[in-house]
Amino acid sequence: MIPEPTGSPRSEPFAKIDPKFQMTVRDHVHRSLRAAILAGRFATGEKVNERSLAEQFGVSTTPIKEALRQLETEGLVEALPRRGVIIRFDMGWAEEMILARAALESMIAHLAAKRIGKPAGAELTAIADLMAKATTSADADSLISLNEQFHEHIHRSSRCSYLAKLIERQQFYDASIRRVIHMDPAERQKALEEHTAIAKAIVTGDADLAERQMRNHVVRSGETYLNIVFGSKKDIGRE
Amino acid sequence: MIPEPTGSPRSEPFAKIDPKFQMTVRDHVHRSLRAAILAGRFATGEKVNERSLAEQFGVSTTPIKEALRQLETEGLVEALPRRGVIIRFDMGWAEEMILARAALESMIAHLAAKRIGKPAGAELTAIADLMAKATTSADADSLISLNEQFHEHIHRSSRCSYLAKLIERQQFYDASIRRVIHMDPAERQKALEEHTAIAKAIVTGDADLAERQMRNHVVRSGETYLNIVFGSKKDIGRE
DNA sequence: GTACAGCATCTGATATACCAGATTTCAGAT
DNA sequence: ATCTGAAATCTGGTATATCAGATGCTGTAC
Secondary structure (H helix, E strand, O other): OOOOOOOOOOOOOOOOOOHHHOOOHHHHHHHHHHHHHHOOOOOOOOEEOHHHHHHHHOOOHHHHHHHHHHHHHHOOEEEEOOOEEEEOOOHHHHHHHHHHHHHHHHHHHHHHHHHOOHHHHHHHHHHHHHHHHHHHOOOHHHHHHHHHHHHHHHHHHHOOHHHHHHHHHHOOOOHHHHHHHOOOHHHHHHHHHHHHHHHHHHHOOOHHHHHHHHHHHHHHHHHHHHHHHOOOOOOOOOO | OOOOOOOOOOOOOOOOOOHHHOOOHHHHHHHHHHHHHHOOOOOOOOEEOHHHHHHHHOOOHHHHHHHHHHHHHHOOEEEEOOOEEEEOOOHHHHHHHHHHHHHHHHHHHHHHHHHOOHHHHHHHHHHHHHHHHHHHOOOHHHHHHHHHHHHHHHHHHHOOHHHHHHHHHHOOOOHHHHHHHOOOHHHHHHHHHHHHHHHHHHHOOOHHHHHHHHHHHHHHHHHHHHHHHOOOOOOOOOO
């Protein structure tokens, strides 16, 4: 901190660092395991051994246990008391995670349409406009970043922090896969149309329309993801 | 186990006990804390101390930490690294939990309507019929039990185990509160009508109708719960 | 009276020890 | 050869110890 000569407090000297950014071993383990599971680097039903994981990470079993507890609550592993934890993730699980995200995102879009104000609405439209520009010109990275901003803005507009947190936990395709997805011009175009329509519905306060369009968007882009990662054409939630 | 004279294996001698039923200290702590939080026995923002909890439960801090990790992932507490965990639950949080459950249950009802077969459909109708009888005659306990059966049957019919698991985590009014809710004849009648309508929509395969009705049912009964627990009239998701 | 450095204390994060339930192995009986 | 059950082993659950960051307190300087 730079010393302040006068006693008068400056309004916003430096942003306080968010304690959440601090990295602990258990978070590192949690993220690593989570990413590994979602990337399919474990077989469904495979047993994981705490001591062996601890050795691989070079830490004790304590943070491993805590990370496994988090994964258990997330539904990515199953704990059989006194018997160990087994991996629970396959294509079916991924489909259902997408459906869950669709259900929650559409609910939050519904509420955002009801609750968004004039200024926030204008910001959302602005983000959508930037996305339109980035779709044809810019690189995938800025598109990914705008994508995040777009959804996060909707979350904030809904004023639902619990729902937003739940959705975050559902968010499981990582940046590298997103980049692959946004490589395809057809996909970029489709996503843009959907985003534009969602933004319009929310800004005009059409909650039911916003909800439907958000749901279709999440399900459709989820299908794209599944096709890339699991490599088989699939309609989510059919039959 | 009763000894078997012949070498021939009996088909289904006794059901294997589900390992999940085994109780560990961390599960006990998790459930107790969860119930205490949902019952409002902690203030929002209140700090909880691991050592003090360990002392109160008469156990070491290890299972406490694991239970707190689960609560953290559930969104009921927030962990600030190296600083401790604070309670995150109030009426607003409860509202959002109800909305989340509404979103997920309606999604699962939608899928159940698409996927339910003839026999399972008949069973669902049968459960609804039993509910009709129990509404006027029987005690609250059997109504509560039928209620559970009803929703669980829908979950199974949807063939979505991940979604069902997610919903279970959202399930937060316990048996005692349910009993209070089901005491009121008007509430019983309203719930019956909703259940009947949901069953009909699912059995006839009207997925969109089932979805809408499930959502209304969860939100409306959630409002009843909120009025009882937090004691103020409130429309969820309005403004 | 106020501000701040330095010290004492509290408390979460991690490592380690130990126990008991679960699993596997293997010798002896049939 | 197969079954059984006791012993060895593995592994998760819990308890305890240790470390370091966060917090609180106090006495001194101004």
